[in-house]
Amino acid sequence: MIGRLNHVAIAVPDLxxxxxxxxxxxxxxxxxxxxEPDHGVTVVFIELPNTKIELLYPLGDDSPIRGFLDKNxxxxxxxxxxxxxxxxxARDHMKTQGARVLGTGEPKIGxxxxxxxxxxxxxxxxxxxxxxxx
Amino acid sequence: MIGRLNHVAIAVPDLxxxxxxxxxxxxxxxxxxxxEPDHGVTVVFIELPNTKIELLYPLGDDSPIRGFLDKNxxxxxxxxxxxxxxxxxARDHMKTQGARVLGTGEPKIGxxxxxxxxxxxxxxxxxxxxxxxx
Numbered sequence: 001m002i003g004r005l006n007h008v009a010i011a012v013p014d015l016x017x018x019x020x021x022x023x024x025x026x027x028x029x030x031x032x033x034x035x036e037p038d039h040g041v042t043v044v045f046i047e048l049p050n051t052k053i054e055l056l057y058p059l060g061d062d063s064p065i066r067g068f069l070d071k072n073x074x075x076x077x078x079x080x081x082x083x084x085x086x087x088x089x090a091r092d093h094m095k096t097q098g099a100r101v102l103g104t105g106e107p108k109i110g111x112x113x114x115x116x117x118x119x120x121x122x123x124x125x126x127x128x129x130x131x132x133x134x
Numbered sequence: 135m136i137g138r139l140n141h142v143a144i145a146v147p148d149l150x151x152x153x154x155x156x157x158x159x160x161x162x163x164x165x166x167x168x169x170e171p172d173h174g175v176t177v178v179f180i181e182l183p184n185t186k187i188e189l190l191y192p193l194g195d196d197s198p199i200r201g202f203l204d205k206n207x208x209x210x211x212x213x214x215x216x217x218x219x220x221x222x223x224a225r226d227h228m229k230t231q232g233a234r235v236l237g238t239g240e241p242k243i244g245x246x247x248x249x250x251x252x253x254x255x256x257x258x259x260x261x262x263x264x265x266x267x268x
Contacts, residue, residue: 001161004184008142008214012259021258025231026216027135048216050138050184055259075259077211080142082160082182097159124155125146125189125209 001090002082006132007045007052011065012075015057019044022053033057036111040064043111079118079128087115087133099123107133135224136216140266141179141186145199145212149191152209153178156187167191170245174198177245213252213262221249221267233257241267 012018015033022044023030029047036043040063046053056078058066068078084090087107095101100120110116110132119129146152149167156178157164163181170177174197180187190212192200202212218224221241229235234254244250244266253263 002182005139005142005182005187008139010259010261018259021231025228025233027227048136048139053139072260074256075261077214077261080211093161094159097155099159122208125144125152126206127144127209127211 001093002084002131003134004083005051006081006083006130006134007054008080009054009056009078009130010075011056011068011072011078013069013073015042015044015055018055018075022046022055028053035059039111040066041111079130081116081130081132083134084131085134087117087131090131091117094119135227136218136265137268138217139185140215140217140264140268141188142214143188143190143212143264144209145190145202145206146209147203147207149176149178149189152189156180156189162187169193173245174200175245213264215250215264215266217268218265219268221251221265224265225251228253
């Protein structure tokens, strides 16, 4: 059911420094910062040959990653995103297996303009999992 | 410099339950448990189309992930591994940029039989990064 790992998202306390580090220290291909006001984050994409890293920084007062950075001031891996072909079918299957979907349970349009859902980290070994319909 | 994301490693408190969940709830391709006594872990590989998830469970009393699970009893993302062509050149470059290498600083043979190094999470936004020479 789950397909490709679309991205790993890392919350960072200093977006400019983190982007420069991925570019200079790790030698990766780093895009420009992109404000995503509907999602309360500014994002920098790191393009790897097989997947992406997303650096996340809070945007606005209600950013969903503000609390994460309060608990993890150095930053940390915030979530990983798996691609699915049919997000409703995936959700319904996972719910029958006892997994909890965050929020209303209905997909929202994510930062990439595609339907997304998040699964409860307590049901998945402490990992926040995003599903994105491709 | 960094190439493919080779894997994301997740420390789990119950390996059998986590493997079953990836197979049944998430519908992924899950391999058999493999003991890695030299590394103090039992590993289950989840094969995704573009990368791997490694489920890690402590093996033996000196397991390097025992402390992580003590701090994170539900489990959590332990590290991510980037591929490099030349681990010595990568290490030396990263050190000139101020990054710290864990342990002796010399590559060890990792769980996949290839030279690996770990970078200090405090230098990389709270993320433990493994480099693996491919």
